[in-house]
Amino acid sequence: MRDVIIVGAGPGGSATAKHLSEKGYSVALYEKRQEIGAPKRCGEGISLGRVERLGLNPPKNCIRQKIDGAKIYAPSGKAVEIDYGKDSGYILERKMFDKWLAEEAARKGAFVQAKTYINDVVRERGRVSGVKGESCSEKFEEKSKILVAADGVESKISRVAGLNTTCNPLFIDSGVQFEMVGIEIEDPKKIHLYFGNKIAPRGYLWIFPKGKDVANVGIGIIGNCSIPAIDYLKKFVENKEELKKGSILEVNAGSIPVGGFLKKMTLDNFLIVGDAAYQVNPIHGGGIYEAQLAGRIAAEIIDEALQKKNTSDNQLNKYNIEWWKQRGNSLRKIEKLREVVENLSDEDFNYLADKLTGEDLVNFTRGNSLVTLAKLLLKRPHLIKLAKALL
């Protein structure tokens, strides 16, 4: 009997496992892939501030490139530059990073096992009380006081456990990415983002440099587009002088939640962490930080519940409250911003690119100063409704 079983060794699962093991609980972390961290489904960007807030000190091999700023391109080609400050962001090597996070959990005492697929939950008097799965093709069953689903966007465990987490498919973007080498990157210390409904419907294209001539080149677009995301990405690469001669080292894909946060992420003896609960920043799709922060919150609530010997839904409800207080409410504001962005025409984008500074954009993506944006939108009659939604 474990105190806690965690399904999925992404950043969310490993963070939960680490924090709980540190507190002395018996924890098992199961991952279906044969190699933790691979293949990646990620652009690998995270800000230094976030890394510090999580109290992480990742080894050198997890960090490929330090970032100073961003260049955001409007459909007209006009770029708005953002200065984040020297070395204030990282492009990670997620394969290394995810594995390192799992290692850290194991070092604190968690039992980590790859190639272990969890396909069902065990129940006792109707309540979740463990898992059923297959580890290196051997079937097994294990009991636990609490089960944590950190199984990513394809989360099955929550549904099997009895929480309906199905969300509106419009809240999930379709993403695909090439890791490319042999390309020319004008400024490897900047990330580059390209907007425009013709090149990326309701989304954007990105170039996240991993060195002078290596980068993640990807796209995230609305999930109900009749043309697959990869076709837009191929076109972008073909039309870009700096990219078109490059080679492709990896093809990655995945879904990117852009809203639809869950009010209820708990049941008796059960809670959800990370992408499985759509805990992602809806404007840029960043979830590495969100998943780990949620893991930390979950670990604190689980600790309290186990100490009180009360792991009921009522007790675990504190996780819902705490997550919404720390993250949900501000992410919800950012979701509103995304709703505005997805309704802008290329002309609107060009107009805003002329009016806004890099500083404005940084504020917006943090959910601040949205009034400034609303005021600009109010000047364009067809955008008044959107502006009001922001105010």
Add this chain to the structure above:
Amino acid sequence: MFKWNKNKCLRCGGCISVCPNDALELTEHGIVRDEKKCITCGICDLFCPVGAIKVKKDRDK
């Protein structure tokens, strides 16, 4: 009709996340569909980032 192209598929799990009826699963053999749950709505087809799923509405459903 539901067709999954195993050579195109990147095993990203995206289709599973958007299926409103929980009809898909990613197993060792790739994407498996539960015919009883699927209503051939085509959401997974539109979603797939690489166009690996093709769905046509079944007449009898």
